[in-house]
Amino acid sequence: MTTEESILNKIQILITNHFQTPEMAFNFFDEDNDQKLTKAETVKLLKDAEISGFIRGIVSSKLIEGYDKNGDELIDWEEFKTAISKIKKSDS
Template identity: 70%
Template sequence: MATKEIILNKIQILITNHFGSPEEAFSFFDKNSNGKLTKKEIVKLLKQAKISGFIRGIVANRLIDGYDKDGDGLIDWEEFKFAIDDISDKSR
């Protein structure tokens, strides 16, 4: 199974290489434009980041568990921004 660092690095690479900003990435994956990412939308982000299909659901759940500060089971913009900042800090 991929390590946490590898997964976080792949997410950072996706956002850095394919989007002009984290805001652009968030908007792209927020398909219903409700300002929150569902597990399904996060799984699509992970697929774009080339995370193995076998573990995408597990990783999505862990990302939600780790960054969903308001406990609604979704990732809003502030939570997403915190996650991206956290990923960037860990890759330095």
């Protein structure tokens, strides 16, 4: 399992164990209710997913870089769904 797969797996475990749906997880971490996850909100998600504090900032930046399709340096719901679908595909 690559590091990316390991991180995505931990995010999936967090979402599955603590939220009824991915949308509920997204809304929980979207603290300012602007329908976008900032870097700080993404770091909180990673912290709750038990990603090491040492790499959390780097991972957050890479997630945003990898999934932010409109270039606003935020993760909106559609981009979050794309990340979630990648998690589900890596399970199969």
